[in-house]
Amino acid sequence: MASKRERLAKRLFGKEIHALADAEAAILNQIDRREPISQDVTRIIAGQSSAGDRLADRVASVGGSWGFIGGFSVVLLGWMLLNSDVLSRWGFVFDPYPFIFLNLMLSTLAAIQAPIIMMSQNRQAEKDRLAAQLDFQVNLRTEIEILHIQAKIDDAILTRLDQIIERLDAKPADGR
Template identity: 55%
Template sequence: MDSKNVMSYSKEELIRKILEKDKDLKGSNIYEELFHELISGKISKNINNAHDNNLTLGQRTADKIATFGGSWTFIITFGVVLSIWIIGNAVILSNKAFDPYPFVFLNLILSCLAAIQAPIIMMSQNRQAERDRLTAANNYLVNLKSEIIIEDLYNKIDMLIDQQEEYKKNQEILLKKIEELKSN
């Protein structure tokens, strides 16, 4: 963009010009929506708050279960419970054990726990992936707006440099005329 033409570009025209450079946006239905978002003002958002406010009770519960299931507290507690179960049935209650050595009942409980916990963790991971997609889209908009602002600032600086050079030339011409007038 020629710095002499900068004055003729409005903010909207500059944004359109930059958006047209993005080949992925050309002809897409996002183009106009993105254009209006970029000229409307602040576009950065806290995606976590917006996403978390829309979660149902079941989704929030699943996230908490998945968070707990992936914590050291769960691992240590689970290890302690398993140790107590095995030691209790194999050593302490050896003659009257309610779940003797192959621990069939323990295996059933662990299988049920895994069958319930796996889909809950997957649901939570899917929501996290959606949150990541929203964050990436928001980052793209913020970066694009920053690029537009920076390009606009560069254009204005170029314009000011050109004006300064023009003022210097005019000043030199005026100084020459003053010298000519003094010499006459």
């Protein structure tokens, strides 16, 4: 005798239980337990993220903003003005033109910032994949439930039509 889960798999997906994809098996389990399927992706990812992940997200959000570009432009312009005009009057220029030390710091910053931003982008891609997977599960569950409701409505209509036909057949020929 087939188990309840096996009958559900056959009825809902038209497949044997061992032939179900992972998403279908997860949906089947949740239907069987009568659990809601929708989940908050942000909460799931936040629960899985480490301190380094959260730091990478913050660095990417700051480094990829207009505020950072504007502030960094001001710092660079100040550095160049300070080392070309202001400090040269007193002979305290610590990075004269062509600003080799500034280039070294910018290269170091780019070498560190690029992988951090890529880590954040990878986490966002993982979050997007999880969101798409959860959306698929919700859509599939919704489709299954709609089909189930349609089948119930069709059964009710057929039952009602059978009752009407029985009444019509039971009436005498003279229509009384």
